[in-house]
Amino acid sequence: MPLLKEDTHAQQSKLAHYCKTGIKPDLIGVIEENLHHYRRLVFNIGIDTIETAYPITYRFLPDEIWDKLVYDYYAEHKCKTPQVWRMPLEFYEYCVEKDIQSKLNMPFLNDLLHFEWLELEVHTMDDMTYPSFTTKGDWLNSPLALNPEHRLVKFTYPVHILAATELEGKAGDYFLLMYREKESGKVQCMDISILYAYILEQLQNGITLQAILTEADTLFQINDFEMLKEHALNFINDLKQREFIPGLLNT
Amino acid sequence: MQLKDNKHIGIGFRKDFSEEFLASDVLKPAFIELAPENWIGMGGYWKKQLDKAAEKYPITCHGLSLSIGSPDDLDLDFLHKIKKFIKQYNVQIYSEHLSYAKCDNAHLYDLLPIPFRKDAVKHIISRIKQVQDVLEMPLALENVSYYTPVAAEMDEATFISEIVNGSGCNMLLDVNNVYVNSFNHKYNAKEFITKLPLDKVSYIHMAGHEQISDTVIIDTHGEAVIDQVFDLFEYTTGLLKPVPVLLERDFNIPELKELQGEITRMETIVSKTWKKEHAIA
Ligand SMILES: [Fe+2]
Numbered sequence: 256m257p258l259l260k261e262d263t264h265a266q267q268s269k270l271a272h273y274c275k276t277g278i279k280p281d282l283i284g285v286i287e288e289n290l291h292h293y294r295r296l297v298f299n300i301g302i303d304t305i306e307t308a309y310p311i312t313y314r315f316l317p318d319e320i321w322d323k324l325v326y327d328y329y330a331e332h333k334c335k336t337p338q339v340w341r342m343p344l345e346f347y348e349y350c351v352e353k354d355i356q357s358k359l360n361m362p363f364l365n366d367l368l369h370f371e372w373l374e375l376e377v378h379t380m381d382d383m384t385y386p387s388f389t390t391k392g393d394w395l396n397s398p399l400a401l402n403p404e405h406r407l408v409k410f411t412y413p414v415h416i417l418a419a420t421e422l423e424g425k426a427g428d429y430f431l432l433m434y435r436e437k438e439s440g441k442v443q444c445m446d447i448s449i450l451y452a453y454i455l456e457q458l459q460n461g462i463t464l465q466a467i468l469t470e471a472d473t474l475f476q477i478n479d480f481e482m483l484k485e486h487a488l489n490f491i492n493d494l495k496q497r498e499f500i501p502g503l504l505n506t
Numbered sequence: 507m508q509l510k511d512n513k514h515i516g517i518g519f520r521k522d523f524s525e526e527f528l529a530s531d532v533l534k535p536a537f538i539e540l541a542p543e544n545w546i547g548m549g550g551y552w553k554k555q556l557d558k559a560a561e562k563y564p565i566t567c568h569g570l571s572l573s574i575g576s577p578d579d580l581d582l583d584f585l586h587k588i589k590k591f592i593k594q595y596n597v598q599i600y601s602e603h604l605s606y607a608k609c610d611n612a613h614l615y616d617l618l619p620i621p622f623r624k625d626a627v628k629h630i631i632s633r634i635k636q637v638q639d640v641l642e643m644p645l646a647l648e649n650v651s652y653y654t655p656v657a658a659e660m661d662e663a664t665f666i667s668e669i670v671n672g673s674g675c676n677m678l679l680d681v682n683n684v685y686v687n688s689f690n691h692k693y694n695a696k697e698f699i700t701k702l703p704l705d706k707v708s709y710i711h712m713a714g715h716e717q718i719s720d721t722v723i724i725d726t727h728g729e730a731v732i733d734q735v736f737d738l739f740e741y742t743t744g745l746l747k748p749v750p751v752l753l754e755r756d757f758n759i760p761e762l763k764e765l766q767g768e769i770t771r772m773e774t775i776v777s778k779t780w781k782k783e784h785a786i787a
Contacts, residue, residue, distance in 0.1 A: 258625060258629040258632055259628075259629040263623050263626055266621050266656055267656075268577070270609075270618055271606075272610075274616070275612065275614070282657065283656070285654040285655065285656055290654055293653065296724075297614045300615045300616055301615070333613075334612055337543055337570075337571035337613060338543045338546065339613075339615045342613075379552065380550070381547050382550065440550035
C-alpha cells in the first residue's frame with residue numbers, strides 16, 4: 256500500500272497543476288493571497304529558460320503569439336528532464352509535434368528553433384573523445400580525423416544565414432556545419448553546399464577523400480575530377496586551419 | 507570535509523561570476539557549492555571552468571530536482587547520475603530541499619511546499635532511505651521557505667523533525683529560510699530553531715531575500731544578507747557544533763569583494779561561537 260494517502264497526493268497535484276496553468280485550485284488551509292507567488296515563480300523560471308535559449312524566435316514572434324505559445328506549452332507539456340537547461344529541447348519538440356509552424360503560418364519556425372537549440376547543444380554537450388590522428392600521410396587515400404563535437408544538419412530555410420524577417424519565400428536545401436572549438440569551447444558555424452555536406456558525411460563514415468570524390472564526380476554530374484579535387488582540397492584545407500580536421504586517422 | 511585554510515564559509519559557484527572568481531583571489535571561500543543538475547553531462551567551456559574550480563576548492567552539492575517530497579516515484583536513473591558526479595568530484599556533502607519540484611511526471615523547477623502531514627512524513631522517510639541506499643552516503647535535507655502551508659496537519663518544526671529523526675538523514679539548516687518563514691508565518695525564529703533536530707545539522711545556508719509587502723518576504727537569493735539574519739546566524743551557531751556554512755547568492759551578483767565582505771563577517775561570527783578546539787564535522 257502506498258504510504259502517501261490519495262488525498263495528500265491530490266493536494267500536491269492541485270498545487271502543481273495550478274503552477275503549470277494558473278487556474279486557481281481549491282486547496283485546504285492555504286493563504287489564498289500568497290498562492291500566486293508559486294505560479295509566478297514557476298512560470299518565470301520556465302519563461303526565462305525558454306527566452307534565453309531562443310532569443311531570435313522570442314524577438315521575432317509578436318508578443319501575444321509568443322506569450323500564448325509559452326503559456327500553452329507550460330500548461331500542456333510535462334517537462335521530463337530534471338536539468339532545466341535541457342528543457343528548451345522539449346519546447347522545440349513540442350512546437351514540432353503540435354505543428355505550431357503551420358498554425359502560425361511560419362514555415363521556417365521549426366528550422367529556426369532547431370538552429371537556436373543546436374547552438375546551445377553544441378556549446379554544452381558532453382566532451383567527446385577525439386580520435387587518435389597523425390598529421391603526416393596521404394590525405395587523399397587515408398580516412399581523416401574529424402572533431403567529433405559537431406552537428407551537420409540540413410535546413411529548409413537559411414535560418415543560420417538570414418535574419419528571421421528575411422526568411423519568407425527562401426525555401427531550399429541548406430546545410431550547416433556547427434562545431435565546438437576544442438580549446439576555447441566556442442561554437443562555430445559554417446554554411447556549406449550540398450556537395451561539401453556530402454563529402455563531410457562520407458568522411459564521417461571513414462571513407463577516403465579519393466573514393467568520395469570519385470563517387471561524387473558522377474553523383475553530382477560534375478565530370479571534371481581534377482577541378483572537383485581542387486575545390487574539395489581547398490575545403491579540406493579550410494577545415495584543417497579551423498582544426499576541425501586535425502589530421503589523418505591513426506589506423 | 508577538509509575545508510580550505512581551516513575556514514568554514516563557502517560560496518555558491520555560479521556561471522555568472524566563475525571567470526572572475528577563478529582568475530582572482532578576491533573571494534576566499536573554504537569550499538564551493540553547486541547544483542549537480544546544472545553541470546551533469548555538460549562539456550566544453552563550462553566543464554573546463556568546473557574542473558578548474560574543483561582543483562582549487564572542495565565541492566559540496568546542493569540538488570534541485572530530486573524532489574524528495576514528490577508523490578511520483580524517485581528517478582533512479584537521475585540518482586545514479588548524481589552518484590557518479592559526486593564520486594567524480596569527491597563531494598562530501600549532498601543536500602537537497604524538503605519540498606517537491608516534480609509532480610505527476612512534470613518537473614516544475616521550483617520548490618513547492620509539501621503538506622505537513624503524517625502520511626507525507628512516512629512517504630518521505632522511505633524515499634530518503636532509498637536515496638541514501640543508492641548514494642551510499644547521507645542526504646542532508648534543507649528547511650525551505652514557503653509562502654503558504656498546504657493541507658497541514660502538524661507544524662513545520664514537527665514535520666521536519668519527524669522526517670530527519672525517522673530517516674536518519676542530516677539536516678541543512680537554512681537560517682535565512684527560518685527568518686523568511688518566521689516573518690511570513692508570524693512565529694519566533696529563535697524558538698523555531700530550538701525545536702529542530704540540531705544534533706543532525708551538518709550544513710548551514712545563509713542568503714539574502716526581498717520583502718515585497720508588509721506581510722511577505724520572498725526568498726530570492728538576490729540581495730545581501732540582512733543584519734537580522736546575521737544575528738539569527740550567530741544565535742544558531744551558538745547552539746551547534748562546527749559545520750560548513752554556505753553563502754547563497756544566485757541573482758543580482760554584486761562585486762566579488764562585497765560577497766567576500768559577507769563571508770568575512772560570517773567567518774568572524776563563527777570564530778567566536780565555534781572555538782578553535784572544535785574540529786569540523
Ligand atoms: Fe538554501
